[in-house]
Amino acid sequence: xxxxxxxxxxxxxxxxxxxxxxxxxxxxxxxxxxxxxxxxxxxxxxxxxxxxxxxxxxxxxxxxxxxxxxxxxxxxxxxxxxxxxxxxxxxxxxxxxxxxxxxxxxxxxxxxxxxxxxxxxxxxxxx
Numbered sequence: 514x515x516x517x518x519x520x521x522x523x524x525x526x527x528x529x530x531x532x533x534x535x536x537x538x539x540x541x542x543x544x545x546x547x548x549x550x551x552x553x554x555x556x557x558x559x560x561x562x563x564x565x566x567x568x569x570x571x572x573x574x575x576x577x578x579x580x581x582x583x584x585x586x587x588x589x590x591x592x593x594x595x596x597x598x599x600x601x602x603x604x605x606x607x608x609x610x611x612x613x614x615x616x617x618x619x620x621x622x623x624x625x626x627x628x629x630x631x632x633x634x635x636x637x638x639x640x
Contacts, residue, residue, distance in 0.1 A: 515541040516639050519558060521551030521578065522566035522596070527624075531564070534628050540635075548578040555588045561639045564631075565618070567597035576616060583617040592638040593617070596631070598624035 518540045522528050525546070532542045543558055545551035547569050555563060563582070567575035575595060582588045595618050619638045622631065 515539055516562070516635075517541045517543070517558060517560040518635065519551065519554055519560035519563045520544045521546075521548065521554075521563060521569075521575070523547060523569040524566070527566075531631070534632075535635075538632060548574045548581075551578060552581060552585075552588075555582060555591060556585070559587070560591060562635055563591055563593045564596050564635075565593050567595060579616060579618050592619045594619055594634060594638065595621040596624060596626060597621070 516539075518535055520528055520531055520542065521544070522531075523546050528544045528546070532544060535542045543554055543560070545554045551563070551565070554560075565575045565579060567573065569575065575597060579593050579595065582591065582593060595616070620634060622634060
């Protein structure tokens, strides 16, 4: 059975390119373009992993959604990978590290990300 990936990102081009790449590798992929749609999709589809952007409707939307997903009983065990250009976009001199309270995700990847790195990260976190 194919592993299910949920992509939550407001960039339609990124979603389309990532869907095409993942489907070519045998993944079942669904998408959402904001945190509201993403939270509903996570509940309904119960994906094996979530790829989550940060800056969508507002600059911290992905961070907020990661915490909401961790608090929800039905989604708390789904691994979340932040895939974002927030550090570059906001010219931040630091990166983000996962932790159990503020950023309860498996890892943070900076956009643009090479497809082989994204695939390896997905594979490592859906075993």
